[in-house]
Amino acid sequence: IINENFAELDTRTAAALAKAGQGVADAAAAKVKADAAVPGTALGVSVAQLIDGLVPASQLPSFVDDVLEFPTLADFPATGETGKIYIAINDGDSPANPTRQYRWGGSAFVLIPSSPGSTDQVPEGSINQYFTQPRVRSTALSGLGALLNAAILATDTVLQAFAKLQGQLNVKLGKNEVATDSDKLGGQPASFYTAVMTGATATAGGTKGLVPAPSAGDQAKFLTGAGTYAAPSTTQTSWGGIAGVISDQADLKAALDAKPGISSLGISKKWSSGPLTWSVAGILNLTHNLGFEPAIVVVKGRYKVAANGMAIGESEFSVGILYQSAFLGVITRKPTTTTLQVQVARDGLRLSNSAGELMPVTPAQVDLVVEIWA
Structure with a gap:
C-alpha cells in the first residue's frame, strides 16, 4: 500500500512539473511577443517598466512624484525638490488662512493657485457674460410693460420702476403741452395749469390762472379785477373836496388870506x-x-x-x-x-x-x- 501511495505521488508530481514547465514556456513566449511589440528604446521612457513589481519613481511624471505635508510654509525645508508638491496645512478650510500648495521653483517655493486668481483669467461664455458699465448703459428696456400711474415700491424690478415713472409723468404732463408750474403739478393735466384767470364780478370772486394777454392797442391799459384791460380815467379827481377855483372855498381862502405874503415878511431867508x-x-x-x-x-x-x-x-x-x-x-x-x-x-x-x-x-x-x- 505504501509503495502504491508513493507511486501515485510521483505520478502527480511529474504532472505538476510538466504543467509548470509549460507555464514557464508560455511566459517566455509571451515575453518574446511583448518585447517584439515594444521597441527597446521606449522602455523606461514612453513605456513604464516594472522593477520588483513597482514602477520606479524615475519613470513617473514629475508632478506626481511625491506630496509632502507640513503645518505651515515656515515648516518647509530650506531647499525643496523639483517634482514634489509641498502642502501647507495652515488653518484648513479657513477663508482667512486656508490650506495652500506649493512647488519648488529652484530658489523659492511658488504658490500653486487652487483656482483662477480673478475672473480676468476665465474666458467669457456666450450666455453668462460679465457685467460692465457700458453694457448696462446700452441695454434696451425690453419687457418694459404697461405704464402705470403708481408709486414705485422697493419690491419692483428696474423695468417695473421705469414703467411706473413714465406712467406718472404721462398723467402729470400733457405730451404736447408744457405745464406752467412744475412745483405744483399734483397729478393735474397740463390744461389745469394753462387756464386763464377768471375776473371777479359784483357777486362772485374770480379764479386764479394765467394773466390774459393784452390785445393790440392795449399797451397803455391796465388789467382790472374783472379780468379785462381798461384805460386810465381822465376824469378830474377831487382831493379832500377841493375842486374849482380857490375863491369857491371860502373857509380855505380866508385861512390863506390871514397868512402874510412872502413880500411882506421883510427878511425871510x-x-x-x-x-x-x-x-x-x-x-x-x-x-x-x-x-x-x-x-x-x-x-x-x-x-x-x-x-x-x-x-x-x-x-x-x-x-x-x-x-x-x-x-x-x-x-x-x-x-x-x-x-x-x-x-x-x-x-x-x-x-x-x-x-x-x-x-x-x-x-x-x-x-x-x-x-x-x-
Whole structure:
C-alpha cells in the first residue's frame, strides 16, 4: 500500500512539473511577443517598466512624484525638490488662512493657485457674460410693460420702476403741452395749469390762472379785477373836496388870506457859506440863490488854531474897514438876487485879543464865514 501511495505521488508530481514547465514556456513566449511589440528604446521612457513589481519613481511624471505635508510654509525645508508638491496645512478650510500648495521653483517655493486668481483669467461664455458699465448703459428696456400711474415700491424690478415713472409723468404732463408750474403739478393735466384767470364780478370772486394777454392797442391799459384791460380815467379827481377855483372855498381862502405874503415878511431867508479860505486883498465870489438881494451880511472870522485868547472854532465879527494909515478888514460888494462879492482889504485883517487890541491874523489861523439874510 505504501509503495502504491508513493507511486501515485510521483505520478502527480511529474504532472505538476510538466504543467509548470509549460507555464514557464508560455511566459517566455509571451515575453518574446511583448518585447517584439515594444521597441527597446521606449522602455523606461514612453513605456513604464516594472522593477520588483513597482514602477520606479524615475519613470513617473514629475508632478506626481511625491506630496509632502507640513503645518505651515515656515515648516518647509530650506531647499525643496523639483517634482514634489509641498502642502501647507495652515488653518484648513479657513477663508482667512486656508490650506495652500506649493512647488519648488529652484530658489523659492511658488504658490500653486487652487483656482483662477480673478475672473480676468476665465474666458467669457456666450450666455453668462460679465457685467460692465457700458453694457448696462446700452441695454434696451425690453419687457418694459404697461405704464402705470403708481408709486414705485422697493419690491419692483428696474423695468417695473421705469414703467411706473413714465406712467406718472404721462398723467402729470400733457405730451404736447408744457405745464406752467412744475412745483405744483399734483397729478393735474397740463390744461389745469394753462387756464386763464377768471375776473371777479359784483357777486362772485374770480379764479386764479394765467394773466390774459393784452390785445393790440392795449399797451397803455391796465388789467382790472374783472379780468379785462381798461384805460386810465381822465376824469378830474377831487382831493379832500377841493375842486374849482380857490375863491369857491371860502373857509380855505380866508385861512390863506390871514397868512402874510412872502413880500411882506421883510427878511425871510438865510444863507451861510461855511468856512472860506481867503487871501490878503483877495476877492470871494459867493452864490447864495436866495431869490432876493441880501438885506444883512455878516462876515465872521472863525479860528482854526488857538490864538489871541480864542479857542479853535470860536468866532469874532469883522469890524469892516478901519482906516489908520492902513486898509484893514473886509467889505461886501455887488449884491444880486443870487450872488455876492466879498473883498478883503489891501493890508489884511485885524481881530481883537483879550486886551482889546487889534491883532493881525492870517489865513492859516482864521477862516471867513459869510451869513446872508434876505
